[in-house]
Amino acid sequence: MYKNNGVVLVLSGPSGAGKSSLIKEIADDIGEYYFSISTTTRKPRDGEVDGVDYYFVSEEEFKKDIKDEYFLEYALVHGNYYGTSIKPVKEALSKGKLVIFDIDVQGNTAITNRLGDITTSVFITPPTLSELRKRLQNRSTDTKEVIERRLVMAKMEIQRISEYDFIVVNDDLKVAAEVLKQIAKTARLKVPINKINDFVHKWEDKE
Numbered sequence: 001m002y003k004n005n006g007v008v009l010v011l012s013g014p015s016g017a018g019k020s021s022l023i024k025e026i027a028d029d030i031g032e033y034y035f036s037i038s039t040t041t042r043k044p045r046d047g048e049v050d051g052v053d054y055y056f057v058s059e060e061e062f063k064k065d066i067k068d069e070y071f072l073e074y075a076l077v078h079g080n081y082y083g084t085s086i087k088p089v090k091e092a093l094s095k096g097k098l099v100i101f102d103i104d105v106q107g108n109t110a111i112t113n114r115l116g117d118i119t120t121s122v123f124i125t126p127p128t129l130s131e132l133r134k135r136l137q138n139r140s141t142d143t144k145e146v147i148e149r150r151l152v153m154a155k156m157e158i159q160r161i162s163e164y165d166f167i168v169v170n171d172d173l174k175v176a177a178e179v180l181k182q183i184a185k186t187a188r189l190k191v192p193i194n195k196i197n198d199f200v201h202k203w204e205d206k207e
């Protein structure tokens with residue numbers, strides 16, 4: 001019953017919460033997984049690689065992909081478009097993989113509506129807003145103006161924290177990684193509704 005069905009792990013949280021750092025930290029300890037690489041119209045930050053961190057495209061290309069129904073979900077976040085492609089996600093799920101998304105609160109709503117029975121959602125946050133500000137400043141990848149915009153967004157996002165299955169407070173990175181590792185392992189045990197129905201059918205010894 002527990003084997004071979006694909007499952008989804010949604011990670012959300014303010015930009016600068018430590019989602020990428022935590023994924024890196026647990027990557028070698030959670031078994032085989034597929035990290036969904038989103039498509040975005042945001043410009044790459046220093047060190048970001050096209051096809052690794054994101055697929056970086058123009059707004060025109062993004063809008064064409066929307067029209068071609070290429071996305072499982074997409075959203076406008078901080079003035080840029082971000083979207084999750086359907087095809088690689090479908091493929092990974094059909095191979096029974098753990099599929100990890102780093103998406104915002106709008107994306108979580110869309111994924112939960114479409115794939116709720118196989119989805120575990122986690123909201124990741126630094127302990128306080130002022131700590132978030134510090135980390136965004138230390139990361140030195142965004143201008144002052146962009147950081148202020150991200151902090152305003154963060155205050156809005158935190159209001160929707162109760163929509164998530166789990167909350168991970170990323171204070172000490174190692175401790176937070178340990179918690180997230182346990183959640184990822186548990187996420188693998190989610191059973192889709194069709195499998196549950198099959199199980200009940202067999203359990204009742206029906207043909």
Ligand code: ADP
Binds near residue numbers: 016020
């Ligand atoms: P996100 O992917 O959520 O935008 P990052 O992983 O890029 O966030 O982290 C934002 C910044 O905070 C990075 O500079 C990272 O090194 C730092 N960081 C992440 N976790 C911690 C932590 N627990 N303590 C201190 N700094 C952290």
Ligand code: 5GP
Binds near residue numbers: 011015016102105106
């Ligand atoms: P960043 O610009 O910091 O990489 O990401 C900004 C925000 O966009 C983050 O909250 C991140 O989770 C979200 N995001 C990244 N990719 C996607 C996506 O494909 N869909 C949605 N809905 N949000 C995304």
